Amino acid sequence: MRKRERENPCGVCGHYHKYEEGEVCGICGHRMPVAAEKASVHVSAFPTAILPDFLYLGSYDNASRSELLKTQGISRILNTVPACQNLYKNSFTYHCLQYDNALPFDDANQFLEQCERDKARVLVHCMSGKNRSPAIVIAYLMKSRGWRLAESYRWVKERRSSVELNEAVNQQLREYEQKIFGSMDGCDVAPPVFPSINAQPFSFGFSNVNNPVPPPAFNVGAASILSRPALDIPPHEFTFGASQLQKSCHESPLTANSTKSNGSDTPMDSA
Structure with missing residues (x-):
């Protein structure tokens, strides 16, 4: 057994006593760590x-x-x-x-x-x-x-x-x-706090979900957005292809004048 020298008192209680590394001090109860433990002990x-x-x-x-x-x-x-x-x-x-x-x-x-x-x-x-x-x-x-x-x-x-x-x-x-x-089931334990149902919800500028905007009503007292006003064109005047306006636009001004000319007009190549 290795004994403690008189000039090395216990670092905890200050008493001089015999001890072996790893044993508990008989005076203060402090256990001196062995050499292997001393390297890993970092206590403030x-x-x-x-x-x-x-x-x-x-x-x-x-x-x-x-x-x-x-x-x-x-x-x-x-x-x-x-x-x-x-x-x-x-x-x-x-x-x-x-x-x-x-x-x-x-x-x-x-x-x-x-x-x-x-x-x-x-x-x-x-x-x-x-x-x-x-x-x-x-x-x-x-x-x-x-x-x-x-x-x-x-x-x-x-x-x-x-x-x-x-x-x-x-x-x-x-x-x-x-x-x-008290016990966990007792009333002394404050319950967790959850947001109330009536609380104002967080939103990004949208309307309140508790007061939603009614959805648009279709076909109730108003014409559908897909419907178009009926064309006021008689059936005999409606034709597929060019319209009457387009037909008049294709006519040359010279042709239009020749149909309106009278018998006294003289053609240019006869002059």
Whole structure:
């Protein structure tokens, strides 16, 4: 077994103790990652802001960095792991949850509500910041903001992507959601909003569909648009081909004059 040297205290709790890579610290409960895991771990030293200037979510490692917490203005800490030590009681106001199995959502919410009323910034933490502390934050969002479980979880997950709730904690949150809002079939759940049937529809300059323009009536009191007025031409005067006007137009002016000339006119070639 490789032992820890005296000059290398635990990076989480600060105590000197014996440990082997991959084992859990017997004092603070923090598990030191093995060498293969250290290369892939990229965790911010700052906790995650869930509600700016008020509610922060993090791990025990975040809670152990007092100077960083002070730079963020955090003055109160909600510890969700009873076995974890409160390291800086002279610098921060702590509230440690006590429970066996079910997370005490109501107890946590009372403390967080008081922090919000006092306009104090508070950090909620567990060991890794992935399961218990996110569940406490989600429960607070449901209670204080009136958000459903799915919306609250999405809000937290988008800001801290490492959140991974286990099935037991998920079930507790579903039960707490039912406690706050009632069952899904209850009247406490606001129905989805759909446009009213009588609402003014959107249109591109056309007439209202609720008051349509009556269709045109054909053959009712008016002549059809396909009908033409009858030609006032006697049957014996109607001929196919050239009309009388066209016939007169084809006649030469000289011919017309010769038919109207009298007997005294002398032809030009006889002169």
